[in-house]
Amino acid sequence: MDQQTFERIKMGDKKALAKVYEQNRDSVINWITHKHSCSLEEAKDIYQDAIVIFYHNAAKGKISSINFSISSYLHEVVRRQFLNKLKKESRVQRGFIDLLRSSDDSDAENQQVFERKLELVHRALQELSEACKQLIKLKYFANLDMQTICDQLGYKNPETAKNLKYKCMRILRRKVNTMTMGMQI
Amino acid sequence: MKSKFLDMFDNYFSGELSDQEKTAFEEHLKSDSKMAEAFQEYQDLRKGIDYSIMIGLKQELQELESSFPQVELEADVQHRIDPVSTTNKFQIWKVAAAVVLVSLSVGVIFQLQQPSSPQDLFSQHFEPAENLYVSIKRGDDIEANPLVRAFQAYEAEDYTMAMAEFETILGQEEYKDKHPMVLYYLGSAQLAQGQGEASIATFERFLEISQDNIVQAKWYLAMGYLQQSRVGEATLLLKELKLSEEYGNDAGRILRKLD
Structure with missing residues (x-):
């Protein structure tokens, strides 16, 4: 290659x-x-x-x-x-x-909890806007810096991308927490 | 999660902190339970994001796959698929039907045996030799016996360590040329690490001094030639191995692919 x-x-x-x-x-x-x-x-x-x-x-x-x-x-x-x-x-x-999985997640009970958490984040992520999904993917999966993300997604400057990052992660976290509470009721 | 936490965690993960900052961050985590809790949540989110992206990509690949013509299975592969399994039988008929349909519709005659690169053939056929030489038991004193140490590393697939240990052993007068099988496993470890050229020298030396495992060593020597794209030498050896019971089928298959 x-x-x-x-x-x-x-x-x-x-x-x-x-x-x-x-x-x-x-x-x-x-x-x-x-x-x-x-x-x-x-x-x-x-x-x-x-x-x-x-x-x-x-x-x-x-x-x-x-x-x-x-x-x-x-x-x-x-x-x-x-x-x-x-x-x-x-x-x-x-x-x-x-x-x-890390070593902490390996016993049977933790394994179930771990898998449930993965599934919840997956579901919550599906509910985010396309802009948030793109940004989160580039930042947290591909580990790109804010300048590169800004160039790829066409934002005015890294600060704009950074503010969007805060917003998207806040929404993602809130959705996961809501789903977790829903499961506990 | 506060923005300052998010930036701090991002910097920690992306390796943007100096060693000093990293240590300070880790110390802070131990003493600040709120921050530790937020960090745990952050890690869970990151893993969930990775998981979600992998699942999404898998779905995209499934869609992509459905846009391609059916995979061209080699004839001998079709025979090898368990003939008593109804699922497999069904799959084979499905594949056969799809191949016929696609052939008819686009007027393509499938060429079942495409030439492959020697390196691909190496990847498809090489497997490290199984350790049948030194029995490793739980609780063995690894310091006491260099052979045990070497084969423990070999069995753990730590081939870099195994090669270093094998080479140390072979450098000792009491082992030199007296334990050809150490050479054999050194060659296997070298191949596993992609060091085809070194493995060729090792197996050539093995064949000069050993009376045992000759066919197997020739197979690995042929693997070394393939890995190094020395097609002529590989072909000669594989023609010889084609007559052997152990490697006959595989050698024949590689030769067909090299044509």
Whole structure:
């Protein structure tokens, strides 16, 4: 993968990611079905999870170098993250949850609480405006600075973007709290 | 959550604090319960945001996938899918039907075997050799035995550590050339770390001094050649391995892909 494509993916460029998805699709899906005798649909599902993990790890700076074949990287993600979970029920999304879990969230009770919190934030985020979703994604998923966010989203200056950040996070937090209280009643 | 908290937490997470500021922040967290509570909430929100974006991307990829023609499964892959599983049978028929339909509608004859790059073939077929040489037991004194130390790292997939330990062992007179299997696992660890060139030298040395595991070592040597894109040398070895029981099918498959 060339540096430019990698940088674009790190900045959240979905078109670049879609290209990577398409380029590696046949070979990786064939490899998964061949290696683990699973159905084509399962293999596609696992391949998509691996692409998501790649996207996450690129955004979080967990991939420091681009001196690798993306195909090799995806094979490694599949091997490490998913193969032992192939047979588990509701495997979908399990890989994502495991990726985000810290050691404090690992016992059964905390695990449930942790998963519920993730689900609540996910639901609350769906209710935000597109502007808030975009800004939150660039700031908190892609870890971009306010100047870059400002350039990408076309705000007047970083201060405007910063004020929007406060507002969006305040709304998100309020929605999560409301949903949490609703569940407790 | 107060704005000043939000900025502080953002700066902490984005690595914008100096070491001194970072330490001060962590100390402050210990003594200020309100701030600690806000920080916990902030971390939960961040994880939830990451989760939500991953779920959203997964859905987008599912939509993207549905816009592509069906994946072209290789013929031998179709045979390998469990023939007694009705789900799989159904999937195979679905795939076959989709392939036929798409072929007819757009007039495309699918080429089932596309050439792959040697590095891709390496990624698809390489797996580190399983440790069958040194038995690791719980509670082993790792300091006492360098071999145990090396294989503990190897089994934990800490290949950098394992390579360092193997090389230390091989540098000792009592081990040098007397334990070829240490070379074998060193080569495997090197491959796992993407060090194809080093692994080639290691397996070549192994084949000079060992009487055992010859076929397996040749397989890993071929993997090293693939990783280094030395197609001619890989092809020669794979043709030999094609006749072996253990690697015959895989070698044949790689050779077809290299054509």
